[in-house]
Amino acid sequence: MSLKKIAEMVGTSPSTVSRVLNNSYATCASEQLKEKIWAAAHEINYLPNQSARKLKLGEREDAQKKTLHLVVVLARVESLAGDPFFQELYRYLEIDIFQKGFTVEKILTADETLRGTDIGTCDGIIVLGRCSRNLLDTLRRSTRNLVGIWRNPMNFEIDEVVCDGRKAADLAVSYLIEHGHRKIGYIGDCSYESRYVGYNETIIRNQLPLDYSCIIPTGQTREEGFDAMNRLLKNEEMTAVLCANDCIAFGALRALREYKGLGRRKISVISIDNVEEAQTTSPLLTTVHIPREDMAHMALQILHDRILHGHREKLRVEFPCRIVERDSCFRV
Amino acid sequence: MSLKKIAEMVGTSPSTVSRVLNNSYATCASEQLKEKIWAAAHEINYLPNQSARKLKLGEREDAQKKTLHLVVVLARVESLAGDPFFQELYRYLEIDIFQKGFTVEKILTADETLRGTDIGTCDGIIVLGRCSRNLLDTLRRSTRNLVGIWRNPMNFEIDEVVCDGRKAADLAVSYLIEHGHRKIGYIGDCSYESRYVGYNETIIRNQLPLDYSCIIPTGQTREEGFDAMNRLLKNEEMTAVLCANDCIAFGALRALREYKGLGRRKISVISIDNVEEAQTTSPLLTTVHIPREDMAHMALQILHDRILHGHREKLRVEFPCRIVERDSCFRV
DNA sequence: CCAGGCAAAGCAATCGTTTGCCATATATCA
């Protein structure tokens, strides 16, 4: 299944076969020979060896080659691979890349080693989610076409497409405050997450009390959201809660539905991400939309432009987020 | 960033550098030289060119090589890429492969062309979801290590891991019948889907009337499920409905929640797949569990075994499915 | 003092594809 075999079959040389199969030159073989070559190729079901192809073609620095090979790096697999936000984001990227006729390779990494991967020879890299400076430096050394998609602002020296988690949280908390809530809880990651910072800032800016018994540090799964909300329900003054992401909120909503405690309590729930699932929960989830699709498109566009036209100064595109009002928040 | 460059830096030959970096032979260089080589490699942040590596290593037919490269083919992108069943299935595969230290490449294809992909040189292929005989033949010609994961039995001549959609539907409908339902609707694909066949068979076997006004042929999105259920609600005798997959059911449940029609109707909803989202809907969805995780593991195990120990006869592993009882079905 | 053994390192071929350049053969024109 190599060019040489085809060449032997029809009695010519590999070079001619290559040129015919790639349509490289109009006049490289007679019509008769061309036909025989195509026939032979079909007969043995020829597929070019991509390794050989890339090896040879890699030298050529012309960015006009038809098929770009992109790499998407997902660091911190443990926490990010299961997050529907990144799953949906990646799906948008993948479909878009597919439709453009390019190829992608997704690289998972937990310990940030990149051995065995193709990042050295690809045309561009997209990094998903916060990652270490160390990893980023490694990536920077292997390509000049590097775009990050973050949910937190990261002052790295690469092109970035961001949607600021601090602002998203601000939007959500402000929305709750406008709806008359004074005692607003928080469920989610409290260590690095800019969303937590946004929550904090907005509470303080509005001179509301910061009650640490209303703040439940937790992971980002449905289960954890469920448990956290059950704990939070012990606080009788709290009327609303911001969940750091939708998954947590799905669990929280379930806890509320199953709540059998005293009295009739209507707790408002808001969160951030607006993944697809938020359209069918009960009640439908009010959440802050992070424009994954737009972000994916923009990242790809920047990368494509970089590859074709080289580098200008560092680019930073920030997307605004917006509240999607559904049924999980009430006025008090 | 090539072996040659490192060799030049330290004043030796590429062969020696290769052997040192790969630890090929213990005695291939003096300690002093080794150190210098490692230092140089770190300095220029050397990463081996995978294309060159694969090209060279490809010849070696020994299956003992440490790092297997697998390919997962997802045909019919349009309909399958957005299906959470396949997303979750792929995630299990991906994580498992990642943890084993192998590499994967996911190939999307709509028109079934495989040009530009690496299927010719990989160690094994997994096919996700029903695909054409034509595509399968192409794949078969490029590797002997080929496993399909189907939701329908497909009598192809390759190893397959299946969970029979007909039986799943049978299970679901029987469950409804046991709960006293006589007029059971169906929402979903009616053209090829074995699930529809199962629905039909079970209705007939139980001598229930087959009412085509209760059967809504539709796609597989939440939206379509929502619309279909709204149409179905016009039929006043129907008390239960089987949705061909969970997504449809999510939309259907929402339609029920928002139903403002006459009287108090409790429609039972059951579906097939048991994707993660089914754990947080309202009401929690009763559904037939398709063991994606087990199927993924099994497929990988078969493939691994094939690669290491060659071929015996064709393997076919069928996984049983089971009802996961939650809150969306009622007794009449 | 010499044969044999081993450590240290290089040579060169190879994987499959592409492509610049060269060599024919045939056609065209002055």
Next chain:
DNA sequence: TGATATATGGCAAACGATTGCTTTGCCTGG
């Protein structure tokens, strides 16, 4: 007819990594 284009196709050198074989030098035992 001789000179010049043009069609047709092959040669061989890359791309980067790996590895069998060779070479060189040094040490040791007889």
